[in-house]
Amino acid sequence: MIPAAFEYKRANSVDEALRLLGEHGEDAKLLAGGHSLIPMMKLRLAAPAMLIDIAGIPNLDQIDAASDPLTIGALTKHAKLAASDELQKKAPALWDAANDLGDPQVRNRGTIGGASAHGDPSADYPAVLQALDATFTLAGKNGTRELKAAEFFRGMFETALGANELLTKISFAAAPKSAYVKFHHPASHYAVVGVAVALTIDGGAIESARVAITGVGDVAFRAAGVEAALKGVKTNDADGLAAACAGAASGVQARSDTFASASYRTAMADVFAARAVAQAAAR
């Protein structure tokens, strides 16, 4: 890789990272796993003058699955999530995504915080974390603030993270009946369509559902119509579940690329929503 020249500083604490961000402002970029930023620097689509390496900040790479809500440090690597038995039990949608993301090299370098903060419209976590109704903790020089996932993900490569803020942790209530199902792009292996579902089930019927979809629009979104339609549907009623997932991406301006058109993406949102619901219900 032959990027434009940049300076590099290593932050050893959240405070130090925030101080450096404050000093360098718009010229600076935070570097965690680097698996979103570095490819852009390689292509010279990004040329930050300063890289602040936060990968070594202690205690931000922990999975606390015993607490309620569960808490994941922003620097937790995909591989660690993918290997967590506790996570598999308590929030299998996130475990699914971590296992189905990138390749071993990416999973061993990339972090949940970095991937989320990048705001890629085809990334997996934006759907999963909305389905889990996760809370994002953002640290700034005046303390921390908390945002819901639906507020955090704003648009294509756009999040609510301020220029002088650092995402430190992500927390969510356990969702044992959750799943994430993804249609891989054959080249990027990002989601052409990715659907995350978290259900509560009462007496063999769906009591509540959160359904979030990535890859289709400019930003991952909750499929409110599907969520409403799923209420009360028996989990053994495959046709009923599929019918409730119809129109999953209705009203969303779908994207198009050389692999999949907007109308195909829209149609696949229904198909993969039904699969994710079935998988979550079966857990």
Add this chain to the structure above:
Amino acid sequence: MAFTAMVGARIRRREDPRLITGRATYVDDVRQVGTVYAAFVRSPHGHAKIVSIDTSAAKADPRVLAVYTGEDLHHAHGVKSSLPVAHKMADLKTPPHYMLALDEVRVVGDAVAIVVATTAYAARDAVELIAVEYEVMPAVTDVEKAAAGPPYVHASLGTNIAFTMPFAAGDTDKAFAEADVVVKQRIVNQRVAPVPIEPRSMVANWDAGMQQLTIYSATQIPHLLRTQLAVVLGLPENHIRAIAPEVGGGFGAKLNVYAEEAVVSWVAMQLECPVKYIETRSECFQAMIHGRDQIDDLEIAAKSDGTITGMRLKITANLGAYHQLLTPVVPTLTLLMAHGCYRFENISAEVVGVFTNTMSTDAYRGAGRPEATFFIERSIDMVAQRLGLDPAEVRRKNFIAKTSFPHTTATGLTYDSGDYETTMDKALKIVDYAGLRKRQEELRKQGRYLGIGLSTYVEVCGMGPSAAMPAAGWDSATIRVEPTGSITVLTGISPHGQGEETTFAQIVSDELGVPIDQVSVIHGDTDKVQYGVGTFGSRGTAVGGAALQLAIQTIQAKAIKIAAHQWEANPDDLEYRDGKIGIKGDPSKSMTTPEAGFAAFMGDNLPPGLEPGLDATRRFEPPNFVFPFGTHVCVVEVDAKSGQVEVVQYVAVDDCGRLLNPMIVEGQIHGGIAQGLAQALFEEVVYSDDGQLLTGTLMDYAIPHAEQVPHYELDHTVTGTTVNPLGIKGCGEAGTIGSTPAVANAVIDALAPFGVVHIDMPLKPEKLWAAMQPKSNGSVR
């Protein structure tokens, strides 16, 4: 052949330890003192006039050593600034292909200027400092639009058609008039990118004292590169040394002479220091040759029993903006193999080569033959579908019979040997074809769509007789028996993954009776190795190995003379037996090759008139091509809801003649299938109408990851050939050629209940899903 200890054994590749432990020397690993770094300014437009180039800001950067443009190169003394194309076509239009664009750019990625700086970083920075003003001109990327008229890629030609080649054999009109059915189909064989893991890489140095140019390049053809550089740069050829060190994949894309190789060499001559250029992956997508990109308009005449009687064919080949080394030759190979392994004799065809504002197409693994195999194998399935016959039986009905070889085809090739039915029967047995068809029926009733695809291919390789090649078709080998008994092989081919360091050592070990560790195989350096033509067209072992076999014969004959002299025997009574010299019918005496070699070195006890030394250089001129064949069977399931394809089973039964090392053959077949399957399912280079490359990174252009290819079940049949003394046929391209139609036939077979006859590649889920949707008239199928 002698006793067989090594040949035929699954010897591990001796190349691999250095490759997998990071100890191999690729071009970028070549470190020379004083190296400077080059980067190219490339066109962002598909077609534009260069109004001006302002290099002042770049030249003002203290890290920048030089900037050169097309003007500089065009007016340089002795330089022929247009690149070569190898062909023997009478009426081919060959517009200039400048090393750096002069006045006009014709494809995104066209090199406009070269910057040389102290570091690779500085060179890339400086590229951004060069301001090129363009006047955008109308571009054309659609090959049929380009064939029809303006805009012209090369205005001076007044046409985009580079050549038209008509062909006729037999009485095609009669065949069509008497046909029971005619199947008509337009088949697009999409453009693909070779994507070797190592992109184009080169470092050139000019020794001003010796007036010697040395270029390390990731090439498949070091000697041909040397020859072309001599022509282009106006240097005596013996003042150029070309070295192909470890090369990280070629697939035909490095069977070329690229502008960058000549420009970097010329710059090294100007600056008198080593100049290194390693292209980026993005540049590799733009400016390394692409493969395929043909529209094949077909009509097939058949009898109601499935007998094919005639073909009408128009091949429209998208050549890209310029001729690279073999650009116009590739589509003519398609015509040559249009009939595949079938008997029919009536062909009426036309090949049209067309310039467009896209990267040049050229030889990519299979080079013209995969396109032919694809359309003839698809045609067989379409004929079977139309007539309600089993595609395996239609193949059987049309095969050239085992008993009728040698067989001269309608296009004038002579297939020396073949046994197509045996490979097909073997493959069908492995997959339990009848059982599969039954299962397909059952699953269809459940709304599940299994598809079974066959491809019975034959290909032409072992390139080739010189008379049939655009340039020399022979190759060479030297064997030296060193005084202490080790044996050095210098081969004229240039292996870059094919494993001949291992297989050639296996042959020598057996034939000359030395432990394999005592045999070294040297290649890829024009100052070490006698002239050789290189590695491409599945010729490395079929031609280079045959030359080695000739050299072995010469060594053996001389060693026998030496032994006969020492034993006071008649050389005619001596023979090589189990790798040693012995007396016919008398096991009491023997002499090893190293012993004969030592005697030849000492020189004091040799027969009168025999020169000292035990070495030999031989060249093999193949009397014919070789024709490997086989049957691939692919089984897929297509998901009705999404159109996603799962490859359920893949069986390949190939016949590449004698197997020198089955493990290496299997590796070749594996890689070939992966590339062919990827073309069928997802690879596709896409340009926008105005010439922008839309698939310019690995985020957009899909090459298969490990989990995207199935487990391969391989088997072989062995049908000999007398074309070369080893009895072998190539296997480098067979996997690619055989697999693409097998996969496509399987996917399209899966969709037969939906009335699907043909879908063009890549068989992306969206296309399949669309074909499976209820029709607007309300019918489900």
